[in-house]
């Protein structure tokens with residue numbers, strides 16, 4: 001099973017790995033030490049993988065200390081060992097997304113197209129497979145198509161869905177979902193939300209209103225407020241996360257679309273620059289393509305190793 005997770009990470013991070021590993025190997029290419037030019041090249045490669053400028057500079061400093069002055073054997077292997085170790089000390093294993101409360105309320109937020117609805121669908125699958133009674137609240141009332149998309153996920157995963165007409169007040173959908181969840185003994189309620197509102201309502205205000213409604217109805221809710229970030233947007237993800245965290249106080253990040261991007265290093269940047277942990281990663285569009293973020297797998301996949 002663990003092998004399967006690692007394979008998914010490896011497949012998902014293939015593009016990032018190709019650009020990082022192959023290019024570092026080329027830059028180091030049998031040299032006995034890392035001269036300034038080589039260090040600069042490696043820094044450039046790390047920054048381009050969206051590991052973040054500060055983090056990349058820290059890593060380069062470590063490499064310079066270790067391999068900058070005298071000649072060494074096996075520099076190439078040493079560089080990857082050092083990167084794996086340093087990244088390992090930066091990334092920590094997150095708390096799993098659990099359903100410890102009954103009902104557990106999980107609010108999913110993020111900008112348009114980030115992967116919110118897909119993440120809600122995948123979470124519904126995960127909890128249903130675990131034998132939990134799952135309900136989905138369709139609080140992206142902005143477009144009818146958004147509600148239909150969620151309906152398909154509900155059908156696929158056997159989850160209940162609470163929906164109103166397009167254009168309805170999102171907070172009232174949330175309220176109805178809370179009442180229904182309590183009445184029906186639901187274990188987990190997943191709240192899907194809109195990513196953009198160009199009407200009179202401001203997105204953050206709407207999300208705060210949903211949080212208030214939920215908090216009034218269920219003790220301690222929402223138990224999780226997860227921000228879904230599109231990994232392909234690289235550094236922009238960090239800015240988005242800051243803005244959402246300021247307004248709706250996040251408990252975790254979901255890095256969606258980690259597959260098919262060469263910017264997978266962004267996980268390191270968000271971890272380094274924010275105090276919100278990456279809890280889950282999306283490694284594809286399928287219902288089983290959501291994985292808990294495992295730093296060891298991530299590093300192994302990023303650097304093309306079997307373990308760190």
Ligand SMILES: Nc1nc2c(ncn2[C@@H]2O[C@H](COP(=O)(O)OP(=O)(O)O)[C@@H](O)[C@H]2O)c(=O)[nH]1
Pocket residue numbers: 110111112113114115116117118119195228256257258259260281282283284285289
């Ligand atoms: N490759 C890939 N595509 C994803 C992933 N998550 C979401 N998507 C796709 O991204 C697009 C937008 O997703 P959606 O969930 O509708 O975004 P939302 O607007 O935030 O609700 C859809 O085509 C999804 O299939 C992922 O982890 N990997």
Ligand SMILES: [Mg+2]
Pocket residue numbers: 116117118140146193
């Ligand atoms: Mg959506």
